[in-house]
Amino acid sequence: MTYCLAISLYEGLVFASDSRTNAGVDYVTTFSKMHVFTPAPDRIFVVLTAGNLATTQEVLHRLRRDLDAAEIAESLRRVRYLFEAADYLGRLSCEVQLAHMQGMQRAGFSSEASFIIGGQIRGQAPGLFLVYPQGNYISASPETPYLQIGETKYGKPALDRVVEPGLTLEDGARLALVSLDATMRSNISVGPPLEVAICPRDGFAIAHYLNLKGDSPFYAEVRERWQEGLRRAFQLLPRFDWET
Amino acid sequence: MTYCLAISLYEGLVFASDSRTNAGVDYVTTFSKMHVFTPAPDRIFVVLTAGNLATTQEVLHRLRRDLDAAEIAESLRRVRYLFEAADYLGRLSCEVQLAHMQGMQRAGFSSEASFIIGGQIRGQAPGLFLVYPQGNYISASPETPYLQIGETKYGKPALDRVVEPGLTLEDGARLALVSLDATMRSNISVGPPLEVAICPRDGFAIAHYLNLKGDSPFYAEVRERWQEGLRRAFQLLPRFDWET
Numbered sequence: 001m002t003y004c005l006a007i008s009l010y011e012g013l014v015f016a017s018d019s020r021t022n023a024g025v026d027y028v029t030t031f032s033k034m035h036v037f038t039p040a041p042d043r044i045f046v047v048l049t050a051g052n053l054a055t056t057q058e059v060l061h062r063l064r065r066d067l068d069a070a071e072i073a074e075s076l077r078r079v080r081y082l083f084e085a086a087d088y089l090g091r092l093s094c095e096v097q098l099a100h101m102q103g104m105q106r107a108g109f110s111s112e113a114s115f116i117i118g119g120q121i122r123g124q125a126p127g128l129f130l131v132y133p134q135g136n137y138i139s140a141s142p143e144t145p146y147l148q149i150g151e152t153k154y155g156k157p158a159l160d161r162v163v164e165p166g167l168t169l170e171d172g173a174r175l176a177l178v179s180l181d182a183t184m185r186s187n188i189s190v191g192p193p194l195e196v197a198i199c200p201r202d203g204f205a206i207a208h209y210l211n212l213k214g215d216s217p218f219y220a221e222v223r224e225r226w227q228e229g230l231r232r233a234f235q236l237l238p239r240f241d242w243e244t
Numbered sequence: 245m246t247y248c249l250a251i252s253l254y255e256g257l258v259f260a261s262d263s264r265t266n267a268g269v270d271y272v273t274t275f276s277k278m279h280v281f282t283p284a285p286d287r288i289f290v291v292l293t294a295g296n297l298a299t300t301q302e303v304l305h306r307l308r309r310d311l312d313a314a315e316i317a318e319s320l321r322r323v324r325y326l327f328e329a330a331d332y333l334g335r336l337s338c339e340v341q342l343a344h345m346q347g348m349q350r351a352g353f354s355s356e357a358s359f360i361i362g363g364q365i366r367g368q369a370p371g372l373f374l375v376y377p378q379g380n381y382i383s384a385s386p387e388t389p390y391l392q393i394g395e396t397k398y399g400k401p402a403l404d405r406v407v408e409p410g411l412t413l414e415d416g417a418r419l420a421l422v423s424l425d426a427t428m429r430s431n432i433s434v435g436p437p438l439e440v441a442i443c444p445r446d447g448f449a450i451a452h453y454l455n456l457k458g459d460s461p462f463y464a465e466v467r468e469r470w471q472e473g474l475r476r477a478f479q480l481l482p483r484f485d486w487e488t
Contacts, residue, residue, distance in 0.1 A: 153398050153430070154397050154398070154400060154401050156398060157398050157402070157429060157430050158474070160429050160430050161429070161475070162475065162478050170484055170487055171478075173484070177481075178481070183401075186404055210484075218482065218484075221482045225480055225482060229473070229476060229478070229480055229481075230402070230405050231406065232473060232476075233470055233472070233473020234406050234415075234418070234422070234470075237418045237470060238462065238465045238469060242452060243414055
């Protein structure tokens with residue numbers, strides 16, 4: 001499995017992903033699920049991937065091929081709005097899934113994949129889209145400023161309690177780490193290294209990028225302090241009326 | 245959906261459940277999912293239920309009918325070990341599911357149900373079993389002292405960080421409430437009132453039972469303090485090296 005998330009804040013965007021890939025429990029490997037595209041100075045896109053690895057890799061190959069081909073009408077360089085990038089990505093994903101669907105179905109596997117694509121095109125606000133396996137997509141909003149793909153449930157409670165669009169980018173990145181850590185603790189199919197990218201509004205570049213291995217001292221400190229903080233929160237819960 | 249959990253501690257057992265039942269989003273009702281059986285002074289059983297409501301209700305009817313019928317060889321009064329109670333419950337569940345399976349499959353529904361059954365028989369240690377829809381079962385252990393059924397993922401991270409068999413029964417009950425609250429916040433198919441029962445080792449009775457409505461002051465205080473505690477934990481996370 002996979003767990004990727006992105007948060008849309010007033011200050012910009014935060015992206016985070018694990019990098020464990022598995023086909024069964026006896027073939028576990030590490031692949032980056034975070035891909036940055038800066039095809040022109042006026043735009044940046046970050047793509048996070050979940051689902052069938054062959055599908056997501058082929059979609060990324062096609063995204064890059066379309067950028068190389070001058071004659072192709074549609075590419076991340078040519079889209080005029082972020083939603084057009086999500087729409088285009090969704091169509092590529094459907095094409096790739098369809099191309100391998102018969103073989104996959106015969107073998108009892110799924111070729112489905114989900115994506116988060118976020119970024120900014122100059123003159124427009126930054127944005128985040130979740131592209132479903134069916135090719136349709138939804139965007140984050142001030143009420144729900146985050147999107148998740150993959151194994152999303154374990155990491156959702158921490159997000160729901162803290163997230164709001166006024167967080168700083170750094171707080172957003174810390175929150176993403178906490179959400180990833182909750183998921184990794186409860187589900188072994190999500191694992192390090194963790195990638196975190198911070199993309200400030202109107203910067204059109206990744207301002208900070210972290211690749212945190214499982215034994216990274218910074219990540220260890222995040223984990224320990226969060227664990228301590230939760231235990232302290234637990235100790236401060238109210239007593240029942242029969243405890244006095 | 246449903247979320248029920250039980251925790252096995254050195255001091256005894258804690259059971260907790262939500263009480264929201266839904267068939268689609270437009271038929272949402274409230275049913276207790278916690279059922280206490282004290283068929284003889286030397287034993288107590290608590291049954292938590294998840295899954296198809298018709299199945300779980302019929303299983304409970306049959307459990308009670310078997311207790312009424314003096315001539316029936318198998319009942320919660322007659323089992324000699326806790327695992328026999330789990331085995332018996334699993335067989336009843338399979339019988340009920342099978343009886344309605346054809347009609348349910350025709351309609352595209354599932355008659356599956358899961359149960360947690362826990363308690364104590366005099367002379368033996370307290371115990372907890374999770375009975376799968378297939379009728380087989382697993383028990384909690386000191387390494388994994390809790391069992392969950394229903395919508396289990398949202399509430400697992402808090403459990404995993406705090407649970408250990410040396411907790412007091414009251415701490416176990418608070419932890420169960422926190423785990424339920426995390427689930428309710430992230431999933432509207434799990435909802436109040438919440439039931440919590442504390443069953444001390446060698447007590448053969450429920451020592452404390454709470455039925456907490458959504459507006460219960462105690463539950464509100466648990467929620468607020470947990471939320472505050474998490475926010476404080478979040479504020480104490482380490483800074484990135486570029487923040488000084």
